[in-house]
Amino acid sequence: MALKKIRKDNYPEWYQAVVAEADMAENSSSPGCMVIKPWGYGIWERIRDVFDEKIKSTDHENCYFPMFIPLSFFQKEAEHVDGFAKEMAVVTHSRLSMQDGKLVPDSKLEEPLIVRPTSEAIIADSFSKWVKSYRDLPVLINQWANVVRWEMRPRLFLRTREFLWQEGHTAHSTPKEAEEETLRMLDAYKDLCENTLAMPVLVGRKPEHEKFPGAIDTYCVEAMMQDGKALQAGTSHFLGQNFAKSANITFVNKQNQPEYAYTTSWGVSTRLIGGVIMTHADDEGMVVPPKIAPYQIVIIPVIKNQADEDAVMDYISKIRSSLATKLPFGDKIRIKLDKRDKSSVDKFWEWTRKGAPIILEIGKRDADAGNVMIKERIKLGTPEAKVIISANELENSIVERLENIQAQMFDKAKERLEANIRTDINTAEDFNEYFAQSNEWIEDGKAAKVAFVRGKWCGDPESEELLKAMKITIRCIPFEQSKTEGVCLLTGKPATLDVIYARSY
Amino acid sequence: MALKKIRKDNYPEWYQAVVAEADMAENSSSPGCMVIKPWGYGIWERIRDVFDEKIKSTDHENCYFPMFIPLSFFQKEAEHVDGFAKEMAVVTHSRLSMQDGKLVPDSKLEEPLIVRPTSEAIIADSFSKWVKSYRDLPVLINQWANVVRWEMRPRLFLRTREFLWQEGHTAHSTPKEAEEETLRMLDAYKDLCENTLAMPVLVGRKPEHEKFPGAIDTYCVEAMMQDGKALQAGTSHFLGQNFAKSANITFVNKQNQPEYAYTTSWGVSTRLIGGVIMTHADDEGMVVPPKIAPYQIVIIPVIKNQADEDAVMDYISKIRSSLATKLPFGDKIRIKLDKRDKSSVDKFWEWTRKGAPIILEIGKRDADAGNVMIKERIKLGTPEAKVIISANELENSIVERLENIQAQMFDKAKERLEANIRTDINTAEDFNEYFAQSNEWIEDGKAAKVAFVRGKWCGDPESEELLKAMKITIRCIPFEQSKTEGVCLLTGKPATLDVIYARSY
16 A cells, blocks of 8 residues: 555655645645645644744744835845845735736836745844843744745745745844854754654754855754755854844943844744655655644544444544543644544545554444554554554553654654764765765665765865765754864865765755 | 823824834834734734634634735636725746846746735635545635735724735535535634624624625624724625636535535634724723733732842742632633833833733732732722732632633623614614714713614615715624614615614724
8 A cells, every 4th residue: 555656766756645645735826835735734733833832931922024025125135145045026016907808917016025035134123123222132032924935946845935934033132142042942943853853853053155144153953854865954043243233223232332232043944844754754655743743543433334333433432532631742632533434444544644643443343342453653564553452551551652652753763864974984085976876765774875974074165166066065064073183075175174964955 | 191192082093002002013114014013913822722723623624825826816806706806915026136236126927926815716726626526525724824905004903914814715515504604603703702802793794795705695793993983803705606616616416416616715814903902992001801811910029129039039939830720711821920120110001001901019018918919900090900819819719800801891892882883863864964973982881972873774776875975884784683664874765674884994
């Protein structure tokens, strides 16, 4: 019952198949945009709720800022900032009118409006009105919003023109405090990825040429997908006084002197869902970590004889009530009873492809014996794929089972990550040979053909050219540095900086 | 300590003052758009959470659809639908480029994109792909999203170019089922307005000329503001097969015949917050119903002597823990301890203007005696405005107090609504005279100068002209009809239909 495309044969097509068969999202008639369907959106809601709690518990408050940003707000950035991205949706008219039977844009705006690609510019403008004195600082806000970047090669969840995200924006009275905030939120992202999405990440600083335009420092969390490519899962930026200077966010400091504020910004998006898919899904479809599964348990009634229906449904109702009081991960358990008019086998495969963590199949024989058949998604294909246990055992073990699934999913991904960071490549020649190969699916328990390389980098401009030519990137400069002398894997020049090299999404 | 503008003197300016002094929202540098600030957004989050639960408990699922809708999707509507609104934001370019040192729109799109004013068109397009057979129906979905309508006279919360809302969209196999859905969600809106926002509403059907373009029937909930004007708080539309025909949503019915689906849509927006303000706020500022207050209780430490600080804070910490276990309205209680470096008097007035339902002031004397000073926002200005009670009494009464505040706010607004629907105006002459007057603030306990009139309407086209000339509207055709014969209050012609006349926001 494997998907039409499996990882080994065609990894990119397998990804599309997982998304389609799990009914998580689809391409829309709106070019380059996606429809996020209930199962995909339900996962996003869980991610949002978990991270929103974190945002609030660290004293940030949610706001909402306009999605239209006047063109002039970008003028300064475009003049001064290298790498200013210009692929943006531009609103130029505010009306439609009918001309010769055809609708056409009308009422041209005096100043075009940009649909936010990110909100530093418009939020800094508000901060400049809110902040007068050091007493008004810090300002710690966040918004959950849609943003638009005009991608030319859209891929569901990974790269669509419109996507959903959260963006935190803060202003502080000292650079130290702003840097601490930047790293605090980076740490919150690591925690979100590892402890909620079961997706292990590497943490570090971006090299100069990969920084967010206008940032002093960009920090990131980077995950390894099952094909050895890297996925940037989240970024946190220390912006210094750069945006404060453009938007004039000034405050009177304790010495009664005017000073520009120090700002930060940080975000994660629906792209995380793409990361979850490529971390956990298999050839049978999606596998959702229990913490973010819209339903952690799906109950499928197995009615072979219409006369048994009442007895089975009564028994299921009892099972359901006994489970409903449980609090896996300290939260209300999420259970779906699938009563649709469909065969139980079809239902099983549908929920399997969606990656529901636990499926319970319950028929007349189970009801009579006080049992349930339990199927854990991560055990599919192993001898333990289906087990009959008593209702009592189910009730007593369900929390632990869900917690174990979450832990095992993380451990498996962590193992894959740790086993596939090469640290033994020491020359530009070996490095070239390694990355001359294409990325392929990393089979469980086997070494990756191509994945991450941890090695030296000299930082010279010519090394950036080599990166482009090889179509690889420096994912991050890890915080822990060996400080040993070595040879740049790109240029062969002497170098001490340790970096992570990889292909990436 | 009243606001700079009070209701009696200038009602519209009072409204602006409430929003500003409660720090709920402000105008943005993005023309016609608002920044929703933490206190305003916190109220929206509460409304969203309450209604989201309702949406899910009635079997709807959340999705997310693209905000860009190709222009061609509107072509048919524009040709066939009377009253098709054309004020929309139009995206025509996908890039900025620098020309002579100035950023200008570049990369013109082949087809312009409209920023969704509502999503019937793009969602119907998805439905047409999802629905094949009667077995695929009903489709019951909802999204929480931003939408844009090019308002020329924006007002915070009431009418801004961009606003936040939820829009439900459903498709059914029979008109009966779709009509039931339309009325079920109308009822959900009534429940939300009355039981969550403490804002009583009238319920009914819109007259033909006030319907959503393309709808068979539009139903609405209408609230009365403190100046006697109506606010449309939510609408629910039965769309028949109109949108199914444009988008080709067809299914094979049980008789094995192809048939167009029957669809509905329904929405409420951040406009509700404007309604809450104009229902509950007073000359001292905002008053937030406890069910949607971001903080239901604000604790202000009163430290007159630095030496007392530890004792006071310890005592507050105990009070807080004892309150933290309480579940007003079956939900976690929301408490804010305001530790800012500001005078307690300033803090009190700030939270009063924000409308926090209960403020506790706690100083050394209270700590020593085991007391707290409790101030309920709705009692401000009365002899019961501040009361000292024991910590024990506070703990035992807090849930009931919050529930009482919620109930009293509703009762007061309900009284105002019921007392100000005139039913004794029976001639066009009296009606004319009545609406020749301007709307004014309805002082507590006094009769409105101008508010709602319940009376007859003939439905003739000429009556619509008279409505326009008088700048009044028919808010709804109530479900309960007297069925008596009478005289149309506009034309003087014989009429049997009872309608609600009012000026409106």
